[in-house]
Amino acid sequence: MPKKVDHEARRREISAALWRLANTRGVDGVSLRDVAAEAGVSLGRVQHYFRTKDDLLLYALRNINRLATERIRQRIEALEDEPTPRTVLRACCAGMLPLDAESRAGLLVGAAYYSRAVHDPALGAEARDGIPRLRDFFADQLRLAAERGDIPPERATEDEAMLLISLTDGLASYVLLGVHGPDQALALLDRHLTTLFGPARPDRADRPEGSDPPAHPAGPDTAGRD
Amino acid sequence: MPKKVDHEARRREISAALWRLANTRGVDGVSLRDVAAEAGVSLGRVQHYFRTKDDLLLYALRNINRLATERIRQRIEALEDEPTPRTVLRACCAGMLPLDAESRAGLLVGAAYYSRAVHDPALGAEARDGIPRLRDFFADQLRLAAERGDIPPERATEDEAMLLISLTDGLASYVLLGVHGPDQALALLDRHLTTLFGPARPDRADRPEGSDPPAHPAGPDTAGRD
DNA sequence: GTTTTTACAAGTCGCTCGTACCGTTATAAC
DNA sequence: GTTATAACGGTACGAGCGACTTGTAAAAAC
Numbered sequence: 001m002p003k004k005v006d007h008e009a010r011r012r013e014i015s016a017a018l019w020r021l022a023n024t025r026g027v028d029g030v031s032l033r034d035v036a037a038e039a040g041v042s043l044g045r046v047q048h049y050f051r052t053k054d055d056l057l058l059y060a061l062r063n064i065n066r067l068a069t070e071r072i073r074q075r076i077e078a079l080e081d082e083p084t085p086r087t088v089l090r091a092c093c094a095g096m097l098p099l100d101a102e103s104r105a106g107l108l109v110g111a112a113y114y115s116r117a118v119h120d121p122a123l124g125a126e127a128r129d130g131i132p133r134l135r136d137f138f139a140d141q142l143r144l145a146a147e148r149g150d151i152p153p154e155r156a157t158e159d160e161a162m163l164l165i166s167l168t169d170g171l172a173s174y175v176l177l178g179v180h181g182p183d184q185a186l187a188l189l190d191r192h193l194t195t196l197f198g199p200a201r202p203d204r205a206d207r208p209e210g211s212d213p214p215a216h217p218a219g220p221d222t223a224g225r226d
Numbered sequence: 227m228p229k230k231v232d233h234e235a236r237r238r239e240i241s242a243a244l245w246r247l248a249n250t251r252g253v254d255g256v257s258l259r260d261v262a263a264e265a266g267v268s269l270g271r272v273q274h275y276f277r278t279k280d281d282l283l284l285y286a287l288r289n290i291n292r293l294a295t296e297r298i299r300q301r302i303e304a305l306e307d308e309p310t311p312r313t314v315l316r317a318c319c320a321g322m323l324p325l326d327a328e329s330r331a332g333l334l335v336g337a338a339y340y341s342r343a344v345h346d347p348a349l350g351a352e353a354r355d356g357i358p359r360l361r362d363f364f365a366d367q368l369r370l371a372a373e374r375g376d377i378p379p380e381r382a383t384e385d386e387a388m389l390l391i392s393l394t395d396g397l398a399s400y401v402l403l404g405v406h407g408p409d410q411a412l413a414l415l416d417r418h419l420t421t422l423f424g425p426a427r428p429d430r431a432d433r434p435e436g437s438d439p440p441a442h443p444a445g446p447d448t449a450g451r452d
Numbered sequence: 453g454t455t456t457t458t459a460c461a462a463g464t465c466g467c468t469c470g471t472a473c474c475g476t477t478a479t480a481a482c
Numbered sequence: 483g484t485t486a487t488a489a490c491g492g493t494a495c496g497a498g499c500g501a502c503t504t505g506t507a508a509a510a511a512c
């Protein structure tokens with residue numbers, strides 16, 4: 001047999017090129033030739049590693065989701081040793097917002113996929129299936145918060161979790177559209193969390209918002225700007 | 227001069243055909259020939275009324291937004307003679323959700339545009355400019371509510387308005403994706419409004435949600451199902 | 453050293469796309 | 483009637499698309 005190459009690595013390289021292009025042009029505006037050129041390889045190579053264009057698209061979407069999940073997980077682990085549910089939830093939501101170039105790119109590509117997923121069942125299922133897991137995780141955190149007395153028990157529900165996810169998603173999409181900036185989105189998120197948890201407790205390091213200051217001076221989970 | 231036709235009407239007919247197709251295939255998946263066929267006219271006619279494809283797309287988007295605005299306005303006017311700010315806001319938000327076939331189609335097309343608007347400045351501006359007006363309107367309603375003592379004054383802000391808009395947008399996008407149904411989205415919206423306004427007041431006809439019932443038995447602003 | 457198989461590169465095919473152009477008809481102005 | 487022009491329908495063009503096929507080099511297996 002001939003030289004063995006790392007298939008998975010090659011596929012990642014190619015899908016990375018796809019992201020870079022889809023980032024500025026949308027998924028539908030990218031051809032296989034574009035991807036090949038961006039990746040600096042031949043069209044034949046792209047087709048060697050992905051049977052069809054849909055193959056490539058699906059693979060890239062899966063990886064986008066995987067990376068996003070990983071990014072959020074790291075954000076959580078980067079928190080202080082014993083984070084409160086509130087801090088965990090804030091880190092999760094912040095991870096879903098386009099706060100830095102990388103997450104912005106990921107969301108931009110995700111948005112491009114979204115409009116396809118709405119019509120394409122295969123993509124739709126892929127985009128959909130992460131949500132329930134996220135919701136359950138959020139709900140767990142809310143229940144934890146209720147046990148600690150941080151929030152009233154009647155708000156520790158899956159509905160409340162879904163509300164938080166939907167809100168964050170809406171905030172993110174408006175950042176991408178340019179309706180408001182990443183910092184405003186974060187401030188709005190904090191405002192919602194404050195109505196949920198009440199003003200941030202003084203026995204905790206995470207700061208609430210005052211009347212108008214930026215609401216997040218330099219927390220460990222605060223990403224840089226766009 | 228030859229026979230005079232209603233240009234505006236023709237343009238509307240053609241863009242209506244575009245919507246019908248974009249509804250199931252996305253904007254990028256629709257060609258001018260498709261539009262012509264769907265509208266039952268020749269390609270030449272489409273080109274006669276829209277110089278380029280972008281012309282058609284932009285016109286259709288403007289009309290989508292106009293119709294959506296109109297639909298919401300009608301929802302508000304359909305309310306009881308002296309609606310509370312809460313009722314008005316609920317009607318607005320409900321109007322932004324895909325509750326019936328028409329609004330679902332509109333949002334589906336809007337979603338298809340969204341992923342283009344993120345990259346295309348012209349479309350982006352078009353999609354963006356309605357938001358501030360909506361936010362201001364929401365904020366006015368919140369201030370009105372604060373004057374009536376329905377909500378605490380510190381929540382009658384433009385931030386709170388933006389929060390409500392973002393949440394509704396997120397809810398809508400998840401309905402389109404199939405994460406949850408229209409009724410669940412409405413229930414979640416009501417949950418948020420309840421945390422804002424408190425449990426629905428008994429001196430008002432608008433019903434709150436109980437523990438699990440559909441949360442909106444037969445209000446005048448409750449659209450049919452999908 | 454021969455064979456076999458992988459990893460490509462390059463070219464080609466059939467198709468669809470947006471756009472441009474041309475021809476025809478019908479009507480309003482004169 | 484004649485003419486001018488809007489309102490089309492039909493067709494053609496060049497580009498770009500995804501998919502496919504073929505050619506080739508090289509390394510692992512024997």
